[in-house]
Amino acid sequence: MTAPAARRGRPRSEDADERILQAAHELLLQRGYDRFAMDEAAVRAGVAKTTLYRRWPTKDHLLVALVAKIQDEVPVADTGDVRRDLVVYLTAVAGGLNRMRRVGRTAGDDPSAGVVAELVAAAARHPDVGEAVRALFARRNTLPLALLDRARERGELRADSSSAVLFDQLAGALYYRLLVTGEPIGPAYVAELVDQVLAGAGTATPNPERT
Amino acid sequence: MTAPAARRGRPRSEDADERILQAAHELLLQRGYDRFAMDEAAVRAGVAKTTLYRRWPTKDHLLVALVAKIQDEVPVADTGDVRRDLVVYLTAVAGGLNRMRRVGRTAGDDPSAGVVAELVAAAARHPDVGEAVRALFARRNTLPLALLDRARERGELRADSSSAVLFDQLAGALYYRLLVTGEPIGPAYVAELVDQVLAGAGTATPNPERT
DNA sequence: TTATTTACGCAACGGCCGTAGCGTAAATGG
């Protein structure tokens, strides 16, 4: 698949690739997204700035590629109890998101703060970065979506419910709080969210034949 | 409340205030958030750039203040039927959000694209901008939240359900699609979302006494 | 070996953000 291809001229230095991404990783953790400086990343990697721009056309492209590479897998349990599995999964996600926030009530900022928000903005700025971000999340959401499908096959979810919409309700609520309202996302909230999503908010008898 | 106060030195020019915001408004619509240039806004307003920075410490502050001022009210119907009212409200919201997207499949960009994403990023960059953005959305969400509360009083929603969580599910799903996954938000989606939120996804009998 | 192709490092640049210094304008207080 990965054809070595043996192209014509001088090959890209894989050594430089690694050193750049390594330096960028450290710099992102230390400075955060917005104070990340391409010049400094180049200096730390021991490379000319133009070498960075030969690989990624903008800072946004570099950082999205970096995040896509270093994103940690969110574990998905599958105990056969949807409610339990969802709480475990969403708690893990919330933990990761909370770590991304600006915690520093004191002077100390969390340098990884705002990464998600900046990724979202970068996605809106450049169409191809948007593609990359969507692919990043699609990959990330594959397992939890499969979890929902299995639960439906087991009969734990209404047959006429949509896993995609269901996931939007759950993940959407978390990201809405993270990005927009800034309200806290604790274990109690996660439990309440899952309960309410599964049970529904309406009092009308669930109609098995929705139009 | 608004004390004229008659302070000591030369007063701020209200004329400049208006001209700046007017020019900034036009420039934002023409260029979009990221290509909005403070220098150009100053020139268009017929004002020195330093005059802008005396009023707002950064471009983010200016643009958040501008959006807070020009945001259009989302109408909230109240027909006595929650499902219907929610569909109407969320359809209006979705319409506004869709207008914010990058529509240009051709070369033409929607210049108002990405405004929400940039606001979210700006909120993550500056704590005080974060406050302003949260206030903006709190104000915007007041009416729909009241709508949910009234529906609960009418008995259309489970007494033990939380309006805040419910609203997170609805608005969160929309913003998640807008900002993260980029999936389309059409009338069919809105209807499906509202149905699923009201009816719930689980097959277990709704437990009136959730812990 | 030599020509060609592509990558690298280096230096300079224009654009935009945000800041600083300074002379001038417009208000209030004595």
Place this chain on the structure above:
DNA sequence: CCATTTACGCTACGGCCGTTGCGTAAATAA
């Protein structure tokens, strides 16, 4: 009227992004 205070316009600057041009290095093709 005069001193004080604050706003304004102007200029210049440093920092960062992204680009350009050019000489040099490392690969392949003939």
